[in-house]
Amino acid sequence: xxxxxxxxxxxxxxxxxxxxxxxNYSSSVPPYLFWYVQYPNQGLQLLLKYTSAATLVKGINxxxxxxKKSETSFHLTKPSAHMSDAAEYFCAVSVQEYGxxxxxxxxxxLRVKS
Amino acid sequence: NAGVTQTPKFQVLKTGQSMTLQCAQDMNxxxxxxxxxxxxxxxxxxxxxxxxxTTDKGEVPNGYNVSRLNxxxxxxxxxxxxxxxxxxxxxxxxxxxxxxxxxxxxxxRLTVL
Numbered sequence: 500x501x502x503x504x505x506x507x508x509x510x511x512x513x514x515x516x517x518x519x520x521x522x523n524y525s526s527s528v529p530p531y532l533f534w535y536v537q538y539p540n541q542g543l544q545l546l547l548k549y550t551s552a553a554t555l556v557k558g559i560n561x562x563x564x565x566x567k568k569s570e571t572s573f574h575l576t577k578p579s580a581h582m583s584d585a586a587e588y589f590c591a592v593s594v595q596e597y598g599x600x601x602x603x604x605x606x607x608x609l610r611v612k613s
Numbered sequence: 614n615a616g617v618t619q620t621p622k623f624q625v626l627k628t629g630q631s632m633t634l635q636c637a638q639d640m641n642x643x644x645x646x647x648x649x650x651x652x653x654x655x656x657x658x659x660x661x662x663x664x665x666x667t668t669d670k671g672e673v674p675n676g677y678n679v680s681r682l683n684x685x686x687x688x689x690x691x692x693x694x695x696x697x698x699x700x701x702x703x704x705x706x707x708x709x710x711x712x713x714x715x716x717x718x719x720x721x722r723l724t725v726l
Contacts, residue, residue, distance in 0.1 A: 508653065533714070542617075542703060543656075543717040589655060597671050598644055598663040599707065601715055603655030 501526045501594045505604035513612050518562075518577040520607050522590030525571065531593040532573045533601065534564055538586045546588075549573060560584070585611045615639055617718035619704050625724045626694045634689040634721050636704030642716075643709030645687035647671075647679060649700040650720070656703060662687055664709065694725045 506521040524530055531550050535543040547558025554566045560583075564575045573590060587608045591601040620635045638645065643664045648656040658671030662681040676698060678690045687706075691698060701722050705715040 503655075535717075542719040545714050545716070548714060591655075597658055598646070598661040598669065599709075599713075600646065600658045600661060600671060601656070601705075603657075605653050605655050 501530070501592050501602055503590050503592050503602055503604035505588075505590050505607050507607055508605065509608045509610065511610040511612060512580045514582055515579050518575070518580045518584065518609065520575040520588050520590075520609065522564075522573045522575065522604060523571050524573060524590070524592045526592060532564075532566065533591045533593070534558065534562070534573075534575050535589045535591060536586050537589065537606075543589065546575070580609075580611045582611050582613065585609055617704055617706055617716050619702075619718035619721050621721060622719065623722050625726065626691075627726050628695060630694050631690065631692050632694065633691075634702055634704075634723075635686070636688065636718060637686045638704075638706040638716070639685065640706060640708070640716065641684070642706035643684070644707040645681065646705040646707070646715065647677075647687070647689045648703045648705065649673065650703060651700050659689065659702075696725045699723060699725045
């Protein structure tokens with residue numbers, strides 16, 4: 500079964516520092532991968548998605564992620580953290596069963612220190 | 614264009630009570646989903662509807678039922694609520710083609726006492 504592992508349930512960075520949120524997936528077929536962000540008491544908003552067109556994917560709010568097949572990774576980065584980036588981030592992979600459901604990682608809470 | 618809407622936003626039930634969570638989308642999407650979110654577990658699929666007129670069980674369907682009322686609306690019913698069903702419930706929709714994105718509603722926070 501396909502799965503997603505997010506390393507680090509909590510990540511803390513200083514404002515202006517690099518943000519790196521790690522995601523590894525297991526998949527026997529080429530995956531479709533997603534990063535979602537959830538602000539407190541809100542729904543999930545799509546940050547970016549990988550659909551095999553390009554390995555480096557740019558998303559909203561300055562985030563990007565690189566698909567590395569050899570490492571089965573899809574890490575999310577942002578060069579300079581902003582206070583407004585504080586939120587919970589979810590990595591997900593689309594699977595063909597269950598109507599193309601999303602399999603989610605457990606989430607990483609990003610804290611940005613001033 | 615409101616996207617995916619859910620009602621209610623909050624609900625408190627007593628054990629054994631029933632309720633229906635409502636979801637609607639205005640994007641003309643074919644597929645709709647119900648997930649539950651629990652701390653440290655990400656989101657897990659309860660039920661889904663690949664197209665109007667069809668519904669199927671997801672990973673954690675026990676204690677729930679669904680109705681795809683029409684293409685826009687997909688409701689989730691708890692017949693006899695249990696404390697284990699305390700969670701945040703999200704509805705999502707997807708156009709239904711290949712790599713389409715799932716779009717999520719704002720969620721319903723349910724507490725069962």
